[in-house]
Amino acid sequence: MKDLTDIPALMDEIGRRAKAAAAELAFAPSEAKTRALEAAADAVWAARADIIAANEKDMEYGREKGLSDAMMDRLMLDEDRVQSICDGLRAVAAQDDPVGAVLEEWDRPSGLHIQRVRTPLGVVGVIYESRPNVTADAGALCLKSGNAVILRGGSESFHSAAAIHACLVEGLREAGLPEDAIQRVPTRDRSAVSELLTMTAYVDVIVPRGGKGLVGLVQREARVPVFAHLEGIVHVYIDVAADPQKTLDVVLNAKTRRTGICGAAECLLIHRDVVDTIGQGVVRALLAAGIEVRGDETLQAIEGVTAATEADWGCEYLDRVIAARVVEDIDGAIAHIGRYSSNHTDCILTEDDAAAERFFERVDSAIVMRNASTQFADGGEFGMGAEIGIATGKMHARGPVGAAQLTSFKYLVTGDGTTRP
């Protein structure tokens, strides 16, 4: 049907269709959107054998390409994982519809009544890598928020994404919503990404979800607004007033629970006055847990700590490695974070309210924590339901991007023949 070799024409058609669908979706009834997502969940479960077969093709492609075990694990779908895709769709279906929600309202002396209400953004472009569940999550969140979406998944998950996408379209059809509301770029050709990034006439915002290569491409080429999603260079600072037990619990959890997620701790900062007490205990516990600790000169005195180099500050390992450094005081920690953090999530361990307040005020990251594991940096843990990603920029969305963050707003002003003097 479509010519898959003429990428500009293909993308132009996808964009045009998305914009038309968005205009209709903007005022689609909540019930229809809910119904579409429930029907999509049913369709995914009914098609689980086909989806797993499609995934097997992707796994074969991945083996041929020599993907790492971690990548292969992210790519793999079994019945349990298909079940969680369905659960995710049902969870978004059950959420409140953000569109039309009154954010605030007030009366004016002029007699006007003003409401600020949520509206969809329009057309969202989502560019992601290997995880097949993103197809369902991103499609569902965009639909819930009344946006049309253009999904561009990684070439590794090509067949899995197509199979899941077909179920989403089935849901739209059953609910009587435009099928173009959730479109998928049906080619592995990378130039489609460049097209998507510059389609300002059709696309309102790009949500990139992937590693450094994708982020760099987006920064260079995007003419459409982007929800920046940089790395998670996550710091944990052990203050002079930290509680030893809480610190041990939180640091171990923040580093070791899962090392491959963006909320995993990557750098430990230790107040000089507690290096020999809490600091030493924590470092030894990390080493005992099989974590490589790359420390500054002071910390190298602890047996097993290897030497950190300049490249270790601001590094996202996503692995069983942590950088560690002694700081003179809380301001030293804040300065280190200001310089090396990716403004994703940073944490202070302290029992001192004034220190926590200073840290909260002066660390300019999307998520700033006190006495809590940075592994909580997640839309689900925040109570937002699914998330498309964690925005590290400050424009429009910041932190976990759920349905509400995919909206804009407008003002509804009601008078009664009211004129301005």
Next chain:
Amino acid sequence: MKDLTDIPALMDEIGRRAKAAAAELAFAPSEAKTRALEAAADAVWAARADIIAANEKDMEYGREKGLSDAMMDRLMLDEDRVQSICDGLRAVAAQDDPVGAVLEEWDRPSGLHIQRVRTPLGVVGVIYESRPNVTADAGALCLKSGNAVILRGGSESFHSAAAIHACLVEGLREAGLPEDAIQRVPTRDRSAVSELLTMTAYVDVIVPRGGKGLVGLVQREARVPVFAHLEGIVHVYIDVAADPQKTLDVVLNAKTRRTGICGAAECLLIHRDVVDTIGQGVVRALLAAGIEVRGDETLQAIEGVTAATEADWGCEYLDRVIAARVVEDIDGAIAHIGRYSSNHTDCILTEDDAAAERFFERVDSAIVMRNASTQFADGGEFGMGAEIGIATGKMHARGPVGAAQLTSFKYLVTGDGTTRP
């Protein structure tokens, strides 16, 4: 001091200073910001003779350049206008500090307490044209919201802006805040604008405030995020269920109160069934008020109505002219608006709640009104105090841009040694 001919170096220094000031300003006490704005108001009033003298130089330059009377009027400062600049500064000083405000907070089953609090954006670049008061308004709003600002005024208001800017800096100094918090580009060289639009390392957002030429330049060149501010192509739709008297009052006010502001009505849409009743009365009243009415074929039957051409739909006159067209029904009006509106402000006149609801739902403009003059499209009339402009885009800010719209937010998460299972 600075080399005013090496524009890239000049702008780089301004950007670097702004970023440093922003880091400090982000946690400046509310009292210091209030004090700075009050002191700036005092300084402006004390320097009124100098400001008016500087303005006289600009007026001379404007006369030489042959500026229109309207432009000259916008440029002119007298003691009354200097007084309103002072009033504006004091009004922003009296507003609540948006920074640190808790937007929402909640507890999670995990034991975490989460707050979403307002933060500054960082560095704001404001590019504007002739009106000298924008220097004070923009500087004040950015300071209130904890942002450093780089002001780039039009060449016409060069001397007036410099004199007002000096007073703002005096205010910062008196309050012990960094003087670089409010900087002004001290050259008329237009290449400084291009620099400002691409300084992604220093500038977080650009607020352009000006006519088509500026908007086009910004769209072509900006690499920094922009709060889009297009024209005000404002529509008023007279529904079949409109009240005759309210309609007459609102349309006349919307068109004639002031024709040169962005909330002035530019196009009248009339339901076919009320053309011969309400429609005819309104058109005659507009003509009697000295407004040129450019109508479609049906309306040309009314004596005095001239013929509209295709170019009249979607035209921002900012003058004593209005386009007028008959539509078949409310959906015809919504379709016309969807095609020609600049998504600034559009209005329906109706006593029918269902019609109003349909219009509110389906017209995707920053401000959608019912039975109220579009001249109310203004931050002050909305109760926001001063505004930097009215954003017509959907990313981040929309509608009147006051201090709150110049902020982002972050999540503050508090646990008690809380770990994620």
